Amino acid sequence: MTPLPHDRYCDEIAHQVGLLRTVLTSGADLSATVPTCPDWSLERLVRHTGGALRWVELMVRTRAQEEVPEDQVPLGEGPEDIGELDAWLAETGDLLVATLREAGPDAQVWSWAGIPTSGFWARRMAHELTIHRADAALAAGQPYEVAPDIAADAIDEWLQIVEFVQRTMPHDGARELRGPGRSIHLHATDGTWGTVVELTDDIIVRRLGHEKATVALHGPLTAVLLAFYRRLPLDSPEVEVIGERELLEFWLERATFG
DSSP states (O other), X not given: OOOOXXXXXXXXXXXXXXXXXXXXXXXXXXXXXXXXXXXEEHHHHHHHHHHHHHHHHHHHHHTOSSOOOXXXXXXXXXXXXXXXXXXXXXXXXXXXXXXXXXXXXXXXXXXXXXXXXXXXXXXXXXXXXXXXXHHHHHHHTOOOOOOHHHHHHHHHHHHHHHHHHHHHOOOHHHHHTOOSSEEEEEEETTSSOEEEEEEOSSSOEEEESOOOOXXXXXXXXXXXXXXXXXXXXXXXXXXXXXXXXXXXXXXXHHOOOO
């Protein structure tokens, strides 16, 4: 599937940073445990997310041709004063968006997923923010929604990365996903979007559309996104699993960025 335009990702990064800042400044308890990332507090989540954005901004700005150690990123963890975190996060978002826009989608930059371009990082950071903003909203007990084009593209990027991992660094979990005769159908009930993930002896095959599959995950697109990213339990009333639930659980346990 074709990624979204570069400027769309830049716009979404700015939008998601703004929404994350709203969570940060809403009076939420920053020491609260993030239920979907239980090793983190809400403060730690914000620092991690902002640090990732700063790391990518440095690599794109310098056109890095190899990985830059994260401890070399200035202010990568943010200021010690919690009260200054919001300003740091705002500055972080502005810096990254400006750098990505200046670079355009085709600047050569190191990446870990076989696409060494600034465009890869614009897409990756848009979805990094989209999912971690969901984590923050869940920790703060706040509602969460995301634009349909971003939600659908986040799922497609996830599948593309899983396929890359299977081709290039197949650990035990990735290898166990292989095998013919099994498929997963993701079906958004609030629109026409759907995609099919076919497991094969070689690598996964993904295609847009609606087909009968071994197991189907139905629900509003945002809910399907969150369930597929393990942010929403499969027994949530927001989604419905039809068919062999064990296959979907098997997938969610093993599909990984590597």
